[in-house]
């Protein structure tokens with residue numbers, strides 16, 4: 001489904017931050033992406049989301065080589081990927097409910113069809129009481145849960161999450177991990193970038209470990 005072959009990345013004239021990175025993300029797989037701060041996790045996620053192009057090597061996403069892909073094809077490909085960014089990227093002029101419902105609206109679904117589903121997911125992540133407020137009044141942990149709900153609502157083929165439990169307490173982190181596991185069981189390939197060892201110990205999943213831009217994989 002996703003394939004990296006000998007991928008290298010540098011920013012501008014700087015050093016290579018990813019070196020000879022090769023891996024595959026099979027459909028329905030579950031993996032953690034980990035490694036010390038600055039190892040390149042966010043950069044790798046940005047390549048996976050096609051927000052960056054590699055400096056060398058091959059990246060194939062859903063059968064398309066991203067070096068030669070037409071820019072106009074990107075939005076449709078990206079719609080198949082749910083993303084939880086480290087900085088959440090919620091739209092401040094829309095309520096929490098509207099932010100989470102957005103991927104469904106973009107797909108042209110009717111609110112009457114999705115309203116209950118969106119409300120149920122917001123309840124599940126503990127935002128039932130906060131769905132009518134605007135993101136600027138949410139706490140960091142609440143924003144994170146809203147961003148997670150938005151990434152999950154449309155059952156993407158791939159979910160990318162950058163430190164998705166970084167702003168919540170351990171019980172809530174376990175609950176969110178259960179949500180990712182459930183999504184994975186229903187068919188989504190999940191990639192979670194995290195430093196949190198206790199979180200990783202709760203699921204037996206593949207570990208992709210980056211160290212100074214090089215990737216090792218432990219099945």
Ligand SMILES: Nc1ncnc2c1ncn2[C@@H]1O[C@H](COP(=O)(O)OP(=O)(O)OP(=O)(O)O)[C@@H](O)[C@H]1O
Pocket residue numbers: 011014017035036037038039040041042043044
């Ligand atoms: N836009 C950028 N321009 C220049 N250098 C960058 C840019 N983004 C990241 N880097 C550099 O690339 C390297 C990898 O950064 P990246 O954010 O991918 O690491 P990370 O593993 O996600 O770190 P953290 O766990 O601290 O979020 C770092 O040396 C960083 O300084």
